[in-house]
Amino acid sequence: MEDYQAKAYNENAAIEMLQGVDGETMEYILREIGMEEQMLRQLILSAPMEQVEYLMEEKKELGIL
Numbered sequence: 001m002e003d004y005q006a007k008a009y010n011e012n013a014a015i016e017m018l019q020g021v022d023g024e025t026m027e028y029i030l031r032e033i034g035m036e037e038q039m040l041r042q043l044i045l046s047a048p049m050e051q052v053e054y055l056m057e058e059k060k061e062l063g064i065l
C-alpha cells in the first residue's frame with residue numbers, strides 16, 4: 001500500500017508543478033521524455049472523429065500536411 005501512496009503523491013506533485021505550463025512547454029517535456037507519439041496517439045484515438053477531421057483540415061489549410 002505504501003508504494004501506491006508514494007506513486008499517488010508523486011503524480012499529484014508532478015501535476016501541481018505543471019499547473020499553468022503552456023502548450024509548447026508541455027510538448028517539449030513530452031518530447032524529452034519520449035512520450036510525444038504515445039500521447040498523440042492516445043488523444044487522437046479518444047477524440048471524436050469530427051475533432052480529428054477538423055484538425056486535419058486545419059493542417060491542410062496551413063500547408064503542413
